Amino acid sequence: MTDPFPIKQYLQEKRQVIESAFARFAPPEKSPYANHFEAMRYSLFVGGKRVRPILCLAAGQAVCGSEALEEALLPAACALECIHTYSLIHDDLPAMDDDDLRRGKPTNHTVYGEAAAILAGDGLLTWAFDLLTNSDNTVLDAKKQLAMAHCIARGAGSFGMVGGQALDIASENVEYPFSTLATIHKAKTGALITASVKTGALGAGATEQQLTALTNYGDKIGLAFQIVDDLLDATSTTEQLGKAAGSDEKRGKATYPAFFGIDETRKKAKEAADAAITALSAFGTEAEPLRALAEYIYTRSR
Ligand code: GRG
Numbered sequence: 001m002t003d004p005f006p007i008k009q010y011l012q013e014k015r016q017v018i019e020s021a022f023a024r025f026a027p028p029e030k031s032p033y034a035n036h037f038e039a040m041r042y043s044l045f046v047g048g049k050r051v052r053p054i055l056c057l058a059a060g061q062a063v064c065g066s067e068a069l070e071e072a073l074l075p076a077a078c079a080l081e082c083i084h085t086y087s088l089i090h091d092d093l094p095a096m097d098d099d100d101l102r103r104g105k106p107t108n109h110t111v112y113g114e115a116a117a118i119l120a121g122d123g124l125l126t127w128a129f130d131l132l133t134n135s136d137n138t139v140l141d142a143k144k145q146l147a148m149a150h151c152i153a154r155g156a157g158s159f160g161m162v163g164g165q166a167l168d169i170a171s172e173n174v175e176y177p178f179s180t181l182a183t184i185h186k187a188k189t190g191a192l193i194t195a196s197v198k199t200g201a202l203g204a205g206a207t208e209q210q211l212t213a214l215t216n217y218g219d220k221i222g223l224a225f226q227i228v229d230d231l232l233d234a235t236s237t238t239e240q241l242g243k244a245a246g247s248d249e250k251r252g253k254a255t256y257p258a259f260f261g262i263d264e265t266r267k268k269a270k271e272a273a274d275a276a277i278t279a280l281s282a283f284g285t286e287a288e289p290l291r292a293l294a295e296y297i298y299t300r301s302r
Contacts, residue, residue, distance in 0.1 A: 005292040014054045018081065021074040025131060027123075039112040039120035040127075043085050046103045047242070051225070051297070052084050052196040053077030058289040059200030059214055065286045072139035073203045076148050079128035080196050083156045086124035087165075087192075089117055096169070097247070104242030128152070140203055147202045155195025164188025173252050181254045189229070190222030197221075197290075213279050217290060220276035225297050227269040230255040232302065235262065241302050273298035 022044065027037040056077040060069045092099040092107040093114060100110055109117035132149040140148075154160055164187025171180060197218035201211055230248065234257045238245045248255045256265040276294040280287045 005288045007292040007296050010289055010292065011054065011296070014057060015050050017057070017070065017074070018050050018053050018077060021078050022081075025075065025078055027127070035112075036116070036119055036123060039108060039116045040123050042111060043089050043102075043108050043120060044082070044124070046105045048081065048085065048103055049300075049302075050081060051293075052080040052192060055193065055196040055218075055221075055290075055293060056080055056200035056203075058287075058293055059197040059218075060204040061200075062214065062280070062283050062287040062290050063201050063204035063206045063210055069139070069204050072137060073200055075131040075134060075137060076152070076199050076203060079131040079152060080192070080199065082124040082128040082131070083152065083161075084192060086121040086128075087156075087161055089121040089124070091165070093117060096165075097251075099244055099247070101238065102243050125156075128156075144203055144205070148199045151198050151202060152195050155191040155198075160187055160191030160195065161189075164191065168253075171254070176254060178259050181256075181259065185223065185226040186219070189226040190219060193222035193225055194218030209282070213282055216279040217276045217294075220272050220279060221294050221297050224269050224272035224276065224294065227256045227265060227272060228298060228300060230257055231262065231265055231269065232300075236301070269298055 026044065027033075027040055029037065029041070031037060054077075057067075057070055057073055060073045061067055088102055089108045091097050092102055093109055099107055101107065107117075108120055112120065129149060132152065133145060135142075137145065156162065158166075164184050167180075168184045168188055171184065194215060195218075197214050198211065201214045206214065232241060233245060233248045234255065236245050247253075248258075256268060260268065273294045277291050280290055283290075
């Protein structure tokens, strides 16, 4: 029997890699825009799990067969985290979810004010495409960089995360069928997660077949991620989550537990994580990190 993949150690190591990449890439502390940069840095360094950039690096490894492309993929990995962080800042604003707590700390607008928080989000979103299109990246050619930027724009924009958020807001306090919930989840949460996996694969030069398998993997872990998010919101405390627990019910939002109950929802999360692992059947040990990440996403507690 082979030893289980050391996922804890892997996550710790990759988080470190991402933190030091951010230390190199992040906006400087001193500049004419210091206050704006400070608001961006506040949310970026406030303790996220870094799931999306790690998925990007792990997908690159699955295609490349080693970690040789990691350095070249780091700007894209950081770009994904910038976009994710901007979405959380904007999601917490009074006009959206109006939350005070995120990642265990006061939300951006409660610290810097609404206008500065909107601009911090705008700055992070734009900076992501600055990172993605930087010509200093001599390992990934322009065609690859273009494909990666396009993939992320699709996942983050109106065909993905932003579209899902718009649909979610429009559906608040409206009774809707499960199919609408599935559409909202796939776009709001799943699209950026799938794009994270695909971006790493594109950067590493995936074949059509590999890209199809990894897209399928991304779709399934995106689903598992959101189901678990619904579960945690219903079953954890605010202290455990670092953000307001029970908020879905308070807002009358449709969720997996609301449709299926807790036990059935847990089953569905496991099925989605298992399906993600099955999607990797054509890959060997080079995809072990991705397999372990599917397991982590299903078993995570925050
Ligand atoms: C405002 C354009 C716009 C989009 C907002 C992401 C999002 C769309 C809203 C956040 C609401 C939410 C709870 C979504 C469910 C899944 C999710 C994105 C959870 C947070 O992601 P994690 O757990 O967070 O990766 P950390 O803090 O670890 O990075």
